[in-house]
Amino acid sequence: MRVTIADVAREARVSKTTVSRVINTKSDVDRTTAARVRAVIAELGYVPSSGAVGLARGSSRTVGMLVPSLTWPWMGEVLQGVVDTVEAAGYGLLLFTCNRGADSVERFTSQVSARAFDGLLVVEPENTLDTIIGLHRKGLPVVLIDDRGQHPEDFPSVVTTNHEGGASAARHLLAGGRSKPLVITGPAHFGCVRDRLAGFVEVLPAEHVVVGEFTEASGRSAIERIIAEGADFDSVFAQNDVSAAGALRALRAAGRTVPDDIAVVGFDDIPMARHTEPPLTTVGQPTRAMGETAARMLLGHLGGTPAPDEPVVLRTDLVVRESAP
Amino acid sequence: MRVTIADVAREARVSKTTVSRVINTKSDVDRTTAARVRAVIAELGYVPSSGAVGLARGSSRTVGMLVPSLTWPWMGEVLQGVVDTVEAAGYGLLLFTCNRGADSVERFTSQVSARAFDGLLVVEPENTLDTIIGLHRKGLPVVLIDDRGQHPEDFPSVVTTNHEGGASAARHLLAGGRSKPLVITGPAHFGCVRDRLAGFVEVLPAEHVVVGEFTEASGRSAIERIIAEGADFDSVFAQNDVSAAGALRALRAAGRTVPDDIAVVGFDDIPMARHTEPPLTTVGQPTRAMGETAARMLLGHLGGTPAPDEPVVLRTDLVVRESAP
């Protein structure tokens, strides 16, 4: 049978109130009484029921996290950062991915109403931003981990320096003597895509820009198309590593040598980047730090610190490998 | 203010008992009464508090999952399989990684006593098996996702055909005309390492066996060492893809061509496997299915279906790519 606060109270010959006070280390408990209660707690192996505590206190000491997918290359790092931070604070992490359409979004929002968690971290799944904003308006603390650069105003979020990241890629290529870049972007409606491109072309104007889809296939076909067109280019800036990997493959298939003929720079620095042939120079995103920072912001908010209304900006960093030395 | 069952009852002019019966679709409620209650529920946007329900019912409709790391290449797939299954059943998923030593293991076990979840899925973090077994003995439903082949007897678990996987790699190399394989294993104390090796050598005896660590560096150094020794080999079976990637790199550095000089086969089929140079032939593990299966077993157990006492075995499948055509 479960050990309850009543058992502890009886055994220690005090009231449940006093036991509660000891557990929650309130002042105003006699030192020897407190010691006796603690001894009984240890002896009985008592642990407060999280459900009961949550009900009585009106909070669950649990944080929710909503993500579009768990298999994206950088998601593991973000999650790890979140879990580490949340666990260290004594909170639990409830994980959701609503990838079954409207139905599952609804299921998710009902968990919110059920008060299953006190606050929410979100990497936005496609078409859920309105829902998220709605929940936030209704009082749910939310922090957005913004991988797309399209957070609404005044919304607590962590972002990275996409513009500067693009610029750093351009500076690196320029310093390496490249002047005719091909840019393979991601989907055009993402803010990060616009920012990375803007940062890049400010430093190094690009005659060739192909809109990709952040997929290997789109990276590959961008190269195939541009080569078929007979375009003249000496370098590639792919806006994520996955499409950069596709580009590397297509270049090799076309008989172009990387980096001698064509230098290639990616974006993200996912684990795969060090295993491509040749290893990929890329603009690294601090994925783990993004998770940690977002979690800290949310926990802070739950603890009473007002969330910053400006997005928190984390730095990207160029990682130089063989594809663009 | 939160809408409670009392609000619904008042508005629908019935007792809380009746509302509860409607929510939980018990029989014995007048059709028109039920309809009226449902209408009020919809109108008020009432959602039962998960904490209160859990407390009253003694269960949380939440499953816990304990993993050693969230950044391992195949963990995302396992997690996705788990989350999909658990969500579809209307359960929540509480995620734990106790990678801060004994301290965090303790924190985790106290969550168990707190009844934060009804059952546990675990990919065993180093040195926690005893704790897990202890929790299971005390009545916590547990299903082990066994990536190492070292589950105790009579423990509900899902495993893969490591022995057959090793054998399939050997058969493939043999069919390709290879006869002098080098095997790069993982840590010797893992059951899966022994099984994969045993399956392999039953088909194709290996003169050269190097104990690795499932890391890129260990794969690389295994090749460097064996080449330095002047060993004669025409193929490599690396027991995971990460070390196979290291092997590919070292072979290239040593001027050996893959697959012409040396054929290479890995194990796992992580996403990276299709991006190595050349793309890696590998023994695929059904990682997502492992997660799904384990989750289904656990949910079934929570629902009353007795858990199978034999491990559930999932099939590995050879994926042929260019490194060993």
Next chain:
DNA sequence: CTGAAAGCGCTTACAG
């Protein structure tokens, strides 16, 4: 078919 009441295991004014 329906409801009053007790109970799940805590916390928190309130009173002393």
Next chain:
DNA sequence: CTGAAAGCGCTTACAG
């Protein structure tokens, strides 16, 4: 410094 009692929002015998 301590305790009795009410309350958090549900479910579940029990009685009708």
